[in-house]
Amino acid sequence: MLAYRAFLTAGCALAVLSQAAAAQTAAQTAAVPAPAPVSQLVKAVDIPYQEFTLKNGLRVIVHTDRKAPIVAVSVWYDVGSKHEPKGKTGFAHLFEHLMFNGSENAPGDFFEPLQQVGATDFNGTTYFDRTNYFETVPTKALARALYLESDRMGHLTGAITQGVLDEQRGVVQNEKRQGDNQPYGLLRYKATEGLFPADHPYGHTTIGSMADLDAASLADVKNWFRSHYGPNNAVLVLAGDIDVATARPLVERYFGDIPRGPESVAPPAPVPTGLPGPAKEVMKDRVAATMVFKEWAVPGLNDKDAAGLQVAAGVLGGLASSRFDNVLVKGEKLAVQASAEYEPFAQVGTFQLTAIVRPGVDANLVSQRLDQLVAEFLKTGPTADEVNRYVTSTLSSRIDGLEAVGGFGGKATALAEGALYSNDPGFYKKQLAALAAQTPASVKAAADRWLSRPSYELQIVNGERDAYADAKAVPPAKVVEAPTPAVKGDRGPLPEVGEIAGLSFPKVERTKLSNGIELIYANRSVVPITQAVLSFDAGVAADVADKLGTQQLTLAMMDEGTKGLNSIQIAEARERLGAAIDSGSSADRTTLSLRVPSANLAAGTQLWADIARAPSFPESELGRVKNQQLAGIAQELTSPQGLVQRVLPKLVSAGSPYAKAQGSGDAAAVQSLTRADLVAFQQAWLRPDKAKIFVVSDRPLAEVRQVMEARFGDWKPSGTPGTKTFPATVNGVTPRIVLIDRPDSPQSLIAGASPTGLKGTDDLLPLEVGNDALGGSFLGRLNMDLREDRHWSYGVQGNYSRKAMAVPYVVYAPVQADQTGPAVAALRDDVTQYVTTKPMTQDEFTRAINSGTRSLSGDFETSDNVLAAMQSNDLYGRPDDYYATITQKYRALTLPQVTQATKAVIDPARFVWVVVGEAAKVKPQLDTLGLPVEVMPAAAVAGTPPASVAK
Structure with a gap:
């Protein structure tokens, strides 16, 4: 479907540099080791066939x-x-x-x-x-x-x-x-x-x-x-x-015996020379911020201009140091997010500009500035450094993605796309070569040809949503149908499966740096990429109780400047190295991650360590980054998922630090945060005595340790470390339904949760096996009931939400609005029957064991998979070879053991439900379920965020 982005993600940004600052940039980045040339990265991409x-x-x-x-x-x-x-x-x-x-x-x-x-x-x-x-x-x-x-x-x-x-x-x-x-x-x-x-x-x-x-x-x-x-x-x-x-x-x-069919013929699909209707339109939707969207029809992926258009999009709005970011978001502060994207199809393509307008700013002004920035780009073109930074970043990401053989973007996908769209399985090589060959002149020429034409513009503003065409009403009864018999003769039974090879999980080695930071390492030599995570014992549970959102703002400010580099210098240095440096957090851990071509390991880790150890939290950028987080909070109040994620933790984890998991935080608290608050959080939690380093690399441990020792070995903590306090017992929940009123919702999002009394350090394998047949897989009863039997939902899942000190069971089910009440009733019945009259069957148990053991090699195919497993094992106190020995654990389980374990922790009577939907349509359905129903407007979930803060 038409590509469109998820908006208002936290970004790193800075004001536009003056000429003097630009000169300073060149001097400071000269101290960073030189990156590997693009030609070296291109050679690393090869899929012989x-x-x-x-x-x-x-x-x-x-x-x-x-x-x-x-x-x-x-x-x-x-x-x-x-x-x-x-x-x-x-x-x-x-x-x-x-x-x-x-x-x-x-x-x-x-x-x-x-x-x-x-x-x-x-x-x-x-x-x-x-x-x-x-x-x-x-x-x-x-x-x-x-x-x-x-x-x-x-x-x-x-x-x-x-x-x-x-x-x-x-x-x-x-x-x-x-x-x-x-x-x-x-x-x-x-x-x-x-x-x-x-x-x-x-x-x-x-x-x-x-x-x-x-x-x-x-x-x-x-x-x-x-x-x-x-x-x-x-x-x-x-x-x-x-x-x-x-x-x-x-x-x-x-x-071989399948007969040929009619030949598929690509329909004529020229790039439109004009627009079919008005060049500018306005649409109303219940959104937190106005969006300005501009789009051109352009050539597709087989055209000679494809690579130039891709680079143009990257320079304008794809890089962390893009022109839109530097001017609209960081410099003039007219938008909280701005981006550009070239999406090539086989016969045509689209070139899209998107800006989320800062509250209080005139959307037409943002539209004009987008036009002016594009006009300036067409006049002067990109710089050679901009082209090189985009190409290097893109190649690095492509190398990493091609570690997988299949899935959505692995090597099979690259070969198939080339064969189907371009009659050449090796077309990916031509694309990368064309990308690497781009110059400022070639990018400018491609942009001139296509972006000098009129664009289509759409502004989406807050208001009662424009008319929505839904489907015809259908009877709510289940579809019950006999299995379909074979009607064309017997091709024979499904082929037998031979003995599946066991998992060969890489050896995990541990060592320490001079200051005691533990380094946990595994070697993977499939692609020349190093991935590393600096993991701190913090997480959402460490957020400041009366200032929720402190951790997120701290992380968002980490790469806004260091003692030696400002934000633009950081972004540009990262792009020249093809490095991805990101921050994140789970319930229990806060992370700074690095992905870099191993040829640039020394330079990449130097930049990464500078961000981790010496963030300057510049006052000049704090107001802007706050505005971005405040806009994110406002967006969460318009999103079904955002609303659930803000409300459910408070209900199922009351009295626990995990109840702090309330989206991007409290708006009033975020508005009041000062630089001193961020420094205090960083010094209390993002410190060497709370850190471990996890690395998966094609480079040997000795080399990796030497690099990490040089970057982190002399890092000393200062101040008092933070502490997390968990209650000795889990508070019970009050079974009820909390209905969040979100008008104009064609679907309702149902979320149910129940505490289990478990900890993440407990052995959950029997429970995970038992959940495979309930909510943990596509074939689980919850999904098969609401999706396949009743077709009220696109997909339903239920899982144990594993945290170090708690493991609630959580169910998510988006359902069509007119079946919200019956869907909650069906979910309750399915869970109740599973732990009472209709427990897991022998066939379901066998399927779960087969899937769990036979999927291991696929589950841990990539370095990403291995890196995540290493961190999970460490967090939950499991041995480093846990997955190398898990097959024996699976095979030792019995159906009675799994059934007993499931019945002991899932209590259908202890669920609290959150429903996000249109109250006028949904509440009468919920009132029939025998549970108290509390209604709150979406705006009351986190209070009304302030429109903006000072620049």
């Missing part, structure tokens, strides 16, 4: 990567929303869902046999140009995955019944509602209509219209399948522990 084509036209691409006993299976069909005729919008996406509901020889949910074999990264997506399906499976389960993919390619239509269609139609419509229910959620429709003519292939969104989805008939969808899903319109990529000699006979066996 071989390919063959079956007689029926199926194109098969194979990449061998033996790092783990797993294979990514990725099937890409040349059909997307651009192929949809008038009256059938949303069909491609609807069919994506239908293809997960079983095929003629593999009836039932597609995820069942995949979860049994321990598949990871399994999903499907649809966009303008394609529909794709992907899963990463253990090598010994490859035959099963190919059987399943081939059966839905060649043997699907007999499994599509009216009941299946109605079920998935409801799911898709709730997916649409879920997106529409967000602040600015209707932007994608208005912007698409404003940029493209209605009859243009890219002139409607991938999600489609409710009316067209309502009108889809069984004959329509079957004809759609026959017209588009033949093997000659597909690309199959196998990446991982596989080679061509092994792949070819398997693919021939499972796909």
Whole structure:
């Protein structure tokens, strides 16, 4: 669907430099070690492959990567929303869902046999140009995955019944509602209509219209399948522990007998030369801040200008040191966030500018300044340093992403995209080469050609939301349907799965720096990237009780300046190194993380350590960063998720430091914070005696330790360390429903939580196994009931929210507004039955054990996965080899043990519920459930944030 950003994330920024300050920048950054050249980074990106084509036209691409006993299976069909005729919008996406509901020889949910074999990264997506399906499976389960993919390619239509269609139609419509229910959620429709003519292939969104989805008939969808899903319109990529000699006979066996279908033809899709309607429009929505959105239609990814447009977007609004950030956010303080993005499709592209206007500022002024900044860029072009910084940052991110063989962005995706969009699996190399070859002149020329034309502008302002078209009302009864029998003969049973190789978790080594900081290290040599986390024993639980938001503001100010560098110098140095330096926090830990090409390890860690050890918290930037956090608080009061996250912790963790987890904090408190408050928090909590360093790198421990010793070994604490105090016993909750009134909500977000009396240091494995069948997986009863059986929701989950000192059980369920009350009742019934009359079955237990043990190699495929596991093991007091030995722990469990453990901690009578929805429609439904219902307006959740603070 049309790309649009999540807004009001905390940023790092500074005022525009004067000429004198610019000269100072050059002098100070000269002290930072020189980064590796772009050419060295380009060479690190390589995905060798071989390919063959079956007689029926199926194109098969194979990449061998033996790092783990797993294979990514990725099937890409040349059909997307651009192929949809008038009256059938949303069909491609609807069919994506239908293809997960079983095929003629593999009836039932597609995820069942995949979860049994321990598949990871399994999903499907649809966009303008394609529909794709992907899963990463253990090598010994490859035959099963190919059987399943081939059966839905060649043997699907007999499994599509009216009941299946109605079920998935409801799911898709709730997916649409879920997106529409967000602040600015209707932007994608208005912007698409404003940029493209209605009859243009890219002139409607991938999600489609409710009316067209309502009108889809069984004959329509079957004809759609026959017209588009033949093997000659597909690309199959196998990446991982596989080679061509092994792949070819398997693919021939499972796909070779599928007949060719009609050829998919790309519809004519020229870049529009003019706008179909007004160049400027205003839309009303219940938002906390006005958005100014501008967009151009531009060429797609195969055009010679694609790389230049990508760099132009990065320089204007993609870098931390972008021109929009430096001028609009940090210099003139007209916006709290500003960005630019080039989104290339196969035949066209879009170039988007977005600014979230600072409260009290005229949106038209921001619009004018965006135009002026673009005009200045077209006049002068970027500098060579800007081009180099963007290219280096982009290459670093791409190298890191290609560690994975599959999923949403791994190597299989790169090969498939190239084959489908550009008829070249190796097209990624051409893209990177074109990017590395960009110069100020080439970027200016591309921008001149396309951004000098008129843009479409949309302003979204606060007000009663513009009219929203929902689906037809449907009866609330469950769809009950007999399993679909095989109707085209027996292809034989699902292939057996061989013995799955055990997890080879990297060895974790521990050492200490001179000052006692512990260094926990693991070696991964797949990509030349080092990832490190400086983890402090702080977290949300350490936030200042009467000044909630102190920790977040402190972290947001950390890279606004150090003793040696200012914010722009920090951002530019980071970009030159291709380094990502980020801050974050969980309930128990506060982190400063680093990801950097290992060739730039010395320079990257020098910058990282400077931010960690010597933040200056400049007074000149404090007002602006406060405004950004205040705007974030205001946004949370318009977001269903933001409202739940602010209210639920106070109810389920009353009396505990974990109750401090209230979004971005208290508005009045944030407004009153001073530089001294931030310094005090940093000195109490972000200090060496509360720190550990976790590293995953291709460089040896000796080298890593030497670098970390040089950066942190002489760091000494000062002042008194902070302390966290947890109550000896957990306060009980008062079962009730808290209804947060959010008008104009097509969905309600339901969240339920109950304390368990557990700690994160307890052995939760039996409980996690037990939860697999309740709320922990797609096949869990909560999701299958509300999504698949009743089709009231796009997805439901229930999980143990693990913290060091508490583990509440939490359920999340976004549901269509008219079924809010029945959905809460269904959730309560499902949980109650699970711990009483309908406990986990032997089949569910077996599936959970199989999934848990067989998925391990996929679960820990990347350095990100390993780094997260190292931190979790340390936090919960588990041995460093916990995951290397977890298979034996799984296999020692029994069904009675799991059932008893689950019943002992989940009490349906102890749940407190938070519902975010339109009270006028929802409260009468909730009043029938036998629980007290408290209603509060969304604005009362955190008080009314001040509009702004002084510059």
